[in-house]
Amino acid sequence: MRVVPSSLHAEVAHALRQRIFDGELEPGSFLDEVALAEAMQISRTPLREALKVLTAEGLVRHEPRRGCFVAEVTEQDLDEIFPVIALLEGRCAHEAALNATDAELQGLQVLHERLARHAKARRINDYYETNFAIHEAIIGLAGNRWLAQVIGDLRKILRLARQQQLRAPGRLAVSLSEHLAVFAALKARDAQGAEAAMRTHITRQREALRELTRDERRKVAG
Template sequence: MDPSQIAQTALYQEVAERLRQRIFAHELLPGARIDEQALALDYGISRTPLREALKVLASEGLVTLRPRRGCFVTEVSEQDLDDIFPLMAMLEGRCALEATTRAQPEDLARLDALHGQLEQFAESNEIARFFEANQAFHYQIQEMSGNRRLRQVIQDLRKVLKLTRLFSLSIDGRLQQSLVEHAAILAAIKAGDAAGAQAAMHDHILAGRQALARSHVAQELAT
């Protein structure tokens, strides 16, 4: 294989990751048009790897390619959330069940440590850090499940949800409620209660949807 092909592949993947992080950080807002020329100049690259990177992000649902109009950061509608969250609840619930049946002492220790971080960030009301610890907690359960196919589908859906989900933690009481829900999931897994872990995770995911709905109502009342 031509070494230049390897370098080109690595380049568009790196560009995709940079753009992905900018989208997650809301530097590129939902609905915003991607200025390909400005980004190519900013990154010092040609339009080819940039367009390949945008195709990757489009496949993940993070951007939308519109013929003759350009590329836009995906806007997640209320209907999108209604469609995605029940599916996520089912998938992550199954993940928690499988994780419980396969859990090893070292897995439980890592999960315990992550829950400790959640407690710390909830107490100090550090929403962004709680969100990141929350992501790590869920990912640890996905790893414990040993089901890579299930893990991949969940991660793809979570990328889309990450466009909006941080704001649900800003709703009064949601941070503490989320902490309680995580504690229930952890307790069930540690007790070896697979069905209980599945139910706790399922309810936790749907509670996140309810919080986002309240957030949407609050934003509409404020405008």
């Protein structure tokens, strides 16, 4: 993967961020500056600036005299972040119900139909990408840039763990039903109902992740 020099640290940060989200750079892994600079055909200066950006975002942690590592999301991180993002995205759904046009809701309809097809076929990666697009669309329909900014920062951290919850037994079908409940409230212009449904949806994501963690611990213990 080559990054052209003119892109500087912002493009380098984008490339590394995507590799983290795609799982190419795994949580806890060491980020070898020499190897990365050679692979991306750049100098270490924009690479170091990019790593500072990712550190500020919480995707990378810097350890003095050791270097940079891909961040690992802890159970405490999840317990602290999910209630906050449930409140914030719930408010986005509230505002989207009041602000969305009929044409914009039709666009959401298309996304939900796609989501249902992926759920039926159990295409988890495709489901996740469409799920992500739906959340982004609702955030956009809220028309509140402050909400969008804070949610965007938190979602970068949650993206390190969020997709795992779709692998919990029965979670894919439940997630789809939750999404349809949010969408039904949006179509009905039920702001309070949309907010409550979105909060429930996100809270249950945390519950699914917690159950997966318990299952993994049982397997190790057993």
